[in-house]
Amino acid sequence: MKDLFSQIITQIGEDPTRPGLVDTPARAAAAFEYLTSGYKRTIEEVVNNALFPSDSTDMIIVKDIELYSMCEHHLLPFVGRAHVGYIPQGMVLGLSKVARIVDMYARRLQIQEQLTHQIAETIQTVTGAAGVAVIIEAKHLCMMMRGVEKQNSSMKTSAMYGAFRTSAATRTEFLSLIKS
Incomplete structure (x- = not known):
């Protein structure tokens, strides 16, 4: 990957051997590996048996989980937060595992719509929950730095499964709780 970044630097008209860029291909390769590290994780590793028996049937919400991902169309970041x-x-799933599931999928080349559903489907599968809801709010640098260059734009996506889809009251409770 380092050699490929060196080629990119050359293709844009820069000299990868000049002092400020000499180590850039290696740094960029390491950064890109980190930003896409979700491909090297499995849900089994992430959950790590942190499922616990519980009699609770009340809604559990983890909100404001920050996320950083890469747009699969432009290889530019999008940054936001997830509410699950x-x-x-x-x-019940160990609390940190919800955030780790978000990270596992966010650290892949993505579109926000797909990311939202991957998180919801995984939590549904892992927990056997009666319902799962995921909302993601994010700012996309591919829209802010290029193209239409709209600095204040953001995107919201949602995935509602089970009781969150079939019960308006359940969905309304979730939506009101993530706003507070």
């Missing part, structure tokens, strides 16, 4: 809710049905 689920209604347990016999099992």
Whole structure:
């Protein structure tokens, strides 16, 4: 990957051997590997058996989980936060695992719509929840730095599964709780 970044630097008209750029290909390769490290993780590693029996059937919400991802269309970052809710049905997931699931999928080349559903589907599968809701709000540098260059634009996506899709009251409770 280092050699490829060196080629990119050359292709844009720069000299990869000049003092300020000499180590850039290696740094860029390391950064890109980190930014896409979600491909090297599995859900089994992330959850790490942190599922616990519970009689609770009340909504669980983890909100304001910051996320950093890369747009698969332009290889530019998008940055935002995820709000995740689920209604347990016999099992609860360790709190940090919700954020780790968000990170695992965010650290891949993505579109926000897909990311939202991947998180929801995974939490549904792992927990067997009666319902899962995920909302992501993000700012996309591909829209801010290039193209239409709209600095204050943001995108919101949602995925509602189970009770969050079938019950307006459940969905409304989730939406009101993430706003508070």
